[in-house]
Amino acid sequence: MKTFRAKSMQQALHLVRQELGYDATVVHTREINQGLLGRMMWGRQVEVVATHSPPAPQPAAPHGSPRDTVVPAAHEELDYRAMYRADLGQELASQLDDLRSMVASLCDKHEAPAAPDLSRAMFDAFTTLIEADVDETTARELLDTLRAEGLDRDASSPADVQGRLRQLVAGMVETTGPLITTPGRRRLVALVGPTGVGKTTTIAKLAANLRLREKKRVGLITVDTYRVAAVEQLRTYADIIDLPMEVVATPREMREAVARLTDLDLVLLDTAGRSPRDEVQIQELKSMLGEAQPDEVHLVLSSTAAIGSLLPTAARFSEVGATSLLLTKLDEANSLGHLVKLFRHSQLPASYLTNGQNVPDDILVAQPESLADMLLAGPAGWE
Numbered sequence: 001m002k003t004f005r006a007k008s009m010q011q012a013l014h015l016v017r018q019e020l021g022y023d024a025t026v027v028h029t030r031e032i033n034q035g036l037l038g039r040m041m042w043g044r045q046v047e048v049v050a051t052h053s054p055p056a057p058q059p060a061a062p063h064g065s066p067r068d069t070v071v072p073a074a075h076e077e078l079d080y081r082a083m084y085r086a087d088l089g090q091e092l093a094s095q096l097d098d099l100r101s102m103v104a105s106l107c108d109k110h111e112a113p114a115a116p117d118l119s120r121a122m123f124d125a126f127t128t129l130i131e132a133d134v135d136e137t138t139a140r141e142l143l144d145t146l147r148a149e150g151l152d153r154d155a156s157s158p159a160d161v162q163g164r165l166r167q168l169v170a171g172m173v174e175t176t177g178p179l180i181t182t183p184g185r186r187r188l189v190a191l192v193g194p195t196g197v198g199k200t201t202t203i204a205k206l207a208a209n210l211r212l213r214e215k216k217r218v219g220l221i222t223v224d225t226y227r228v229a230a231v232e233q234l235r236t237y238a239d240i241i242d243l244p245m246e247v248v249a250t251p252r253e254m255r256e257a258v259a260r261l262t263d264l265d266l267v268l269l270d271t272a273g274r275s276p277r278d279e280v281q282i283q284e285l286k287s288m289l290g291e292a293q294p295d296e297v298h299l300v301l302s303s304t305a306a307i308g309s310l311l312p313t314a315a316r317f318s319e320v321g322a323t324s325l326l327l328t329k330l331d332e333a334n335s336l337g338h339l340v341k342l343f344r345h346s347q348l349p350a351s352y353l354t355n356g357q358n359v360p361d362d363i364l365v366a367q368p369e370s371l372a373d374m375l376l377a378g379p380a381g382w383e
């Protein structure tokens with residue numbers, strides 16, 4: 001007795017003949033992967049059990065497996081064709097049955113609510129969160145809170161639920177408010193972060209707004225001596241806005257520069273972009289900041305970066321004493337919901353948001369409600 005498997009009955013019988021010859025006896029045939037799903041996943045498979053000797057009288061096919069067929073000897077070609085046709089008929093009938101039950105179950109699902117444990121308004125809220133790229137854990141937690149507050153009842157309108165959702169998200173982000181200067185006490189504010197995120201441009205925006213609009217006495221220090229033209233970039237802004245500027249290369253020079261710029265309201269400290277994965281660079285930055293003793297250290301991060309890199313970057317820069325998050329390039333981000341996770345994990349408040357290259361206009365003070373609106377806004381209308 002031998003078992004053969006193939007994709008079709010013809011192929012299986014061919015195998016039988018090849019191995020056992022024309023006087024082989026087919027004991028029974030059966031279809032494996034019954035059901036539409038099995039066939040879709042693994043394709044059709046037919047199993048034929050055959051033997052050399054004439055078949056012993058077979059018991060009736062087991063109850064409930066109508067496709068098991070006891071067939072006559074293999075050399076009776078005509079019988080095979082008839083059997084194959086009968087099998088094909090059964091196959092089609094069973095596929096039709098499968099299709100019928102599949103359609104029936106889809107229809108059932110269609111009539112039921114999309115997710116039975118969610119009201120329409122709650123379902124909309126969940127969709128808003130996921131489309132905005134809020135992580136699923138946070139989205140579910142927010143939904144749990146809404147549910148605990150009774151907003152999943154039918155009486156709650158989608159507007160009620162969305163309004164409360166916005167409040168909850170706003171409650172998840174802390175903000176620092178704008179830079180405040182105190183008369184008679186110079187404030188020293190450093191911007192740190194990875195390369196190219198917009199630190200220098202943001203310093204120029206802050207300096208221009210505070211100097212030209214708020215008439216504060218502002219000075220600049222740059223420790224960015226790594227990149228060709230990095231100093232020139234800041235000096236150009238310093239000249240246009242008419243600000244004193246110091247360039248430092250060593251911790252000692254930093255101490256001296258900070259001491260020279262005491263008679264001001266605000267000193268903004270620009271730093272070279274540092275790789276969060278480079279321990280030496282991070283330690284250098286740490287010792288520079290150790291000399292400067294800034295009042296605030298804003299960690300500048302691009303909102304276009306993936307959450308998978310934002311989280312370890314924020315963790316790394318917390319070592320240099322970051323006190324707030326400053327998020328740039330909002331204008332380039334498709335959606336901002338991923339930043340909710342950044343706020344939750346870093347536990348740092350947001351200071352400013354930047355949304356373009358224009359100095360000094362493309363900068364906003366971060367405020368919880370408007371930030372929540374941005375975080376929930378979902379994909380921008382890319383044409």
Ligand SMILES: Nc1nc2c(ncn2[C@@H]2O[C@H](COP(=O)(O)OP(=O)(O)OP(=O)(O)O)[C@@H](O)[C@H]2O)c(=O)[nH]1
Nearest residue numbers: 195196197198199200201273328329354355356357
């Ligand atoms: N679209 C957009 N571009 C920005 C924004 N902020 C800065 N940029 C651009 O980003 C690029 C890099 O800006 P920089 O200010 O030089 O960045 P940086 O962090 O100082 O860079 P390194 O000093 O090299 O680490 C420039 O082309 C800026 O114009 C923003 O909010 N939106």
Ligand SMILES: [Mg+2]
Nearest residue numbers: 199200224230
């Ligand atoms: Mg720079």
